[in-house]
Amino acid sequence: xxxxxxxxxxxxxxxxxxxxxxxxxxxxxxGALIISGLLVAGCVDSETQxxxxxxxxxxxxxxxxxxxxxxxxxxxxxxxxxxKLLIVSAGTxxxxxxxxxxxxxxxxxxxxxxxxxxxxxxxxxxxxVIAYNYFVILGPESDPAGIRGTSPEEAFRxxxxxxxxxxxxxxxxxxxxxxxxxxxxxxxxxxxxxxxATDIQNSGIWYVEAGRGMxxxxxxxxxxxxxxLSDKGTFLAYKGDLGIVPVVDEGEILLNVYSTMLIxxxxxxxxxxxLGKAWINFLISDEAQEEIAxxxxxxxxxxxxxxxxxxxxxxxxxxxxxxxxxL
Amino acid sequence: MNEIISGFxxxxxxxxxxxxxxxxxxxxxxxxxxxxxxxGALIAVPIGAxxxxxxxxxxxxxxxxxxxxxxxxxxLVGLFVFLxxxxxxxxxxxxxxxxxxxxxxxxxxxxLPILVGLTISALKGLDTTILDTLRSLGAxxxxxxxxxxxxxxxxxxxxxxxxxxxxxSEVGAAIMIGGxxxxxTRVLTTAISLETSMGNLAVSIALGIxxxxxxxxxxxxxxxxxxx
Numbered sequence: 001x002x003x004x005x006x007x008x009x010x011x012x013x014x015x016x017x018x019x020x021x022x023x024x025x026x027x028x029x030x031g032a033l034i035i036s037g038l039l040v041a042g043c044v045d046s047e048t049q050x051x052x053x054x055x056x057x058x059x060x061x062x063x064x065x066x067x068x069x070x071x072x073x074x075x076x077x078x079x080x081x082x083x084k085l086l087i088v089s090a091g092t093x094x095x096x097x098x099x100x101x102x103x104x105x106x107x108x109x110x111x112x113x114x115x116x117x118x119x120x121x122x123x124x125x126x127x128x129v130i131a132y133n134y135f136v137i138l139g140p141e142s143d144p145a146g147i148r149g150t151s152p153e154e155a156f157r158x159x160x161x162x163x164x165x166x167x168x169x170x171x172x173x174x175x176x177x178x179x180x181x182x183x184x185x186x187x188x189x190x191x192x193x194x195x196x197a198t199d200i201q202n203s204g205i206w207y208v209e210a211g212r213g214m215x216x217x218x219x220x221x222x223x224x225x226x227x228x229l230s231d232k233g234t235f236l237a238y239k240g241d242l243g244i245v246p247v248v249d250e251g252e253i254l255l256n257v258y259s260t261m262l263i264x265x266x267x268x269x270x271x272x273x274x275l276g277k278a279w280i281n282f283l284i285s286d287e288a289q290e291e292i293a294x295x296x297x298x299x300x301x302x303x304x305x306x307x308x309x310x311x312x313x314x315x316x317x318x319x320x321x322x323x324x325x326x327l
Numbered sequence: 328m329n330e331i332i333s334g335f336x337x338x339x340x341x342x343x344x345x346x347x348x349x350x351x352x353x354x355x356x357x358x359x360x361x362x363x364x365x366x367g368a369l370i371a372v373p374i375g376a377x378x379x380x381x382x383x384x385x386x387x388x389x390x391x392x393x394x395x396x397x398x399x400x401x402x403l404v405g406l407f408v409f410l411x412x413x414x415x416x417x418x419x420x421x422x423x424x425x426x427x428x429x430x431x432x433x434x435x436x437x438x439l440p441i442l443v444g445l446t447i448s449a450l451k452g453l454d455t456t457i458l459d460t461l462r463s464l465g466a467x468x469x470x471x472x473x474x475x476x477x478x479x480x481x482x483x484x485x486x487x488x489x490x491x492x493x494x495x496s497e498v499g500a501a502i503m504i505g506g507x508x509x510x511x512t513r514v515l516t517t518a519i520s521l522e523t524s525m526g527n528l529a530v531s532i533a534l535g536i537x538x539x540x541x542x543x544x545x546x547x548x549x550x551x552x553x554x555x
Contacts, residue, residue, distance in 0.1 A: 001382075035331055044365070057425065062524070066521075066524060066525050072511075083512075084504070084510075086508045087508060088506035088507070088508060089507065089510065101413045101414055101415040101416075102414040102415060102419075103413050103415075103424050213524045214524075215523070215526055216523070217528075237525070237526070238526050240526075268414070270414065270422070
């Protein structure tokens with residue numbers, strides 16, 4: 001379930017600590033604990049010694065991590081480049097914040113509009129599109145709002161009308177956390193003719209802002225027998241535990257495009273450019289694209305993500321963002 | 328109910344098979360929280376003793392402030408330390424974000440008020456005859472402080488246990504500062520949070536049980552030290 005690194009060192013440290021604890025009294029206990037504190041620091045220092053893998057800091061949107069895709073790709077890359085990937089999984093909003101502060105080398109996100117702003121402001125460079133899938137509107141099997149098979153915009157309009165009219169059994173759980181999925185939800189409301197801040201938020205108890213990750217939001221929608229918007233990957237990974245089902249899964253606006261980019265080394269110091277470029281080029285390589293295309297098929301019966309390669313027209317992105325390696 | 332039962336079974340399985348991943352994050356949890364408790368105690372006990380035995384205006388107000396900070400929200404500490412050590416922050420050059428040392432700093436800040444406040448309470452509870460005797464024997468300031476801390480060691484130890492409990496069980500600061508990076512900064516609480524968001528509820532419960540068992544063992548060890 002978890003990989004082990006530096007494990008031996010940690011075990012030696014603890015046995016020292018405990019033998020001290022057993023043999024010595026009060027004040028010396030404190031001394032032993034200081035040593036253990038210093039050794040914790042020592043463990044980390046040892047990682048920067050020569051011959052030890054180079055570290056690459058990656059902030060990723062939760063869906064790429066919680067589905068297990070990055071766990072699947074990580075060992076392949078680490079072995080080939082003698083690298084250690086330090087992957088921080090957070091919503092797209094938070095990932096962008098880490099990038100803006102220069103706390104990571106590479107970002108993996110899915111919010112084209114905010115990515116454009118991020119790049120325009122000089123924080124990110126070399127965006128490459130790595131994968132896509134579709135968002136789905138989920139709801140109870142019985143579909144009390146009767147939105148099955150409609151367009152996403154029409155479905156949202158119906159939910160709004162019935163929800164604000166106070167019809168029983170109609171509720172919508174929103175991520176409400178400035179994630180990429182939340183941004184997509186706002187885009188659908190906008191496309192359906194609503195102003196998100198004035199029309200939707202605070203429009204009644206039917207609209208629930210969870211403020212949580214995708215997994216927690218799915219669980220909440222399931223408990224409340226409510227509707228929600230989810231990326232397909234996380235939904236499939238969760239499917240076994242859920243009673244809510246996809247009711248709307250077709251519509252141009254439901255397209256979900258995942259990108260990766262390097263934090264601009266010109267505006268932020270200490271960015272690991274070489275390894276970052278290697279990671280981006282690895283993700284758009286034939287090999288990784290093949291891994292993305294087949295990931296989850298045996299477990300879930302269908303792929304969680306579609307490869308970007310050959311699909312740039314469908315995603316509406318320039319071909320160069322899919323095929324051109326970063327130099 | 329099923330999840331709770333299978334959580335217990337999973338915990339048993341993970342412990343009996345000595346699952347290397349679980350052992351790794353458990354040891355990391357213990358080391359990080361012990362380090363912060365210890366650093367915290369080293370800072371807090373002298374400060375607490377100094378405050379207790381010196382007279383100055385605003386002393387009572389200061390103690391009130393310290394006691395208010397017992398309620399310091401972990402996420403707020405996380406945010407504060409994040410802004411301090413993020414690369415764009417004043418200590419950014421040290422590159423402490425997403426490292427175990429960064430987590431130790433955050434947890435130390437988190438538990439300092441408890442350690443200082445309870446040290447003050449412990450020393451206040453001392454019999455005044457002890458203090459008078461020490462003074463009449465002409466103890467230097469350092470000798471005096473060492474002796475009173477020694478007299479109050481059981482109560483101070485209780486404060487340390489409480490601080491350790493708060494450190495090892497908090498998730499807000501650990502996830503913000505550590506980033507829950509596998510093999511690097513993932514500890515029990517952040518792993519529980521991740522497993523829950525991945526829908527592996529039984530594993531989450533199992534990790535929670537393991538965390539409680541660690542707390543039990545640490546408390547038993549301290550009880551042994553106390554009873555000598």
